[in-house]
Amino acid sequence: MAAGHRFGGDWTDLKLDALRKYLSFFTTALRNKGFELYYIDAFAGSGGRLIDRVIDNEPFLLGVEAKLEQVYVPGSARIALQTSPPFQQIILIERHSRRYAALEALCAEYPDIRARTQRGEANAALIDICRTTPWLRPHRGSSGIRAVLFLDPYGMNVEFTTLQEIAATQATDVWYLFPLSGLYRQAARSGEKLTPEKRASITRILGTPDWEDAFYGRKERADDLFASFGDEENRAKLRRVADVRMIENYVKTRLKDIFPHVSEPRTLTMKNGAPLFSLFFAVSSPNPKAIALAKKVADHILTIGISSQVRPRK
Ligand SMILES: C[S@@+](CC[C@H](N)C(=O)[O-])C[C@H]1O[C@@H](n2cnc3c(N)ncnc32)[C@H](O)[C@@H]1O
Incomplete structure (x- = not known):
């Protein structure tokens, strides 16, 4: 055996x-x-x-x-x-x-x-x-x-x-x-904990960076210029909504x-x-x-x- x-x-x-x-x-x-x-x-x-x-x-x-x-x-x-x-x-x-x-x-x-x-x-x-x-x-x-x-x-x-x-x-x-738990742990509730390494690993498994919009509700906040994803400081303020x-x-x-x-x-x-x-x-x-x-x-x-x-x- x-x-x-x-x-x-x-x-x-x-x-x-x-x-x-x-x-x-x-x-x-x-x-x-x-x-x-x-x-x-x-x-x-x-x-x-x-x-x-x-x-x-x-x-x-x-x-x-x-x-x-x-x-x-x-x-x-x-x-x-x-x-x-x-x-x-x-x-x-x-x-x-x-x-x-x-x-x-x-x-x-x-x-x-x-x-x-x-x-x-x-x-x-x-x-x-x-x-x-x-x-x-x-x-x-x-x-x-x-x-x-x-x-x-x-x-x-x-x-x-x-x-x-x-x-x-x-x-x-x-x-x-x-x-599933691996993914939702990497996609931390607080945007602050979403490190570049975690983002890269989620993008690798899902094949697109669009998950960030979907999970953190960027679309709903499109009018909020301060929630821009280009800005690390403001990204840290985001919370996962998914x-x-x-x-x-x-x-x-x-x-x-x-x-x-x-x-x-x-x-x-x-x-x-x-x-x-x-x-x-x-x-x-x-x-x-x-x-x-x-x-x-x-x-x-x-x-x-x-x-x-x-x-x-x-
Ligand atoms: C959950 S276990 C598989 C159990 C197996 N399917 C069974 O039912 O007996 C996962 C296995 O994948 C191997 N592994 C992990 N990452 C790997 C990778 N990137 N390429 C090949 N094997 C990998 C680990 O060594 C481990 O033996």
Whole structure:
């Protein structure tokens, strides 16, 4: 078994449940359609993770600590390798050396699956894959390639220019765990805390500097010359007017600018209800039939498909 690393929370179960369900739908629905089917994991991790599970069945007693055991649960890469019917090509990208080594060991467990690991930075690797893969041309006896791409970064790592390259393939369905809390933390409530570095990082992930107008209400204050964004002192006086919901909606609008279809995201929260991630599904194919089918399945998964069947946490 490949070594796991620790990460995530309840949202991890939800995202992986969504992915598992979609992958199995995808390879089943497209199995006899003449395409070569790819799975690309741009932030693949190690293939699994370690979680603490309560093993003591005794009723909880005040002051008595629950007994825990460490168990390994499959991550996205293993889920993809286990998908049935199988993918014809799996590509796993990871930049962390130990996790990368674990991925290599993981692939060796599945000698019948054509799997390729790629060590490096996800954006650069993805752009290269998008540009060099013959998506819409006959390839190895197929009439073209169709892919599912999973974008599961820890933070604000996916550049908008990378998403544009993915959309241009016209052959990739994308599951994107968008770092909503990362974004609203960077877009500080007080304009004073909005440093040039934070602004640059938000612009990289959203692909436009226009978010500043939308989040800080510049348009509403257009008549207020003192609120000019050219003036650092006055910018510091600004307050973010966009709440989390408006920010999530803005992200969706940006994705819709480049993908023919984007589903309503599922907001994944912490135990206390604080929004953490938005799970987006986007389709890059312009084909209305392909969109309709993918949308139907993904919307089902995003609404009711992952609410009730998540492995309960004790
Ligand atoms: C949330 S974990 C992925 C978990 C994995 N999808 C799973 O379900 O098991 C994010 C991974 O992305 C890797 N990573 C972070 N930034 C990266 C980058 N720019 N390029 C490639 N890998 C990156 C981290 O080392 C980490 O293993």
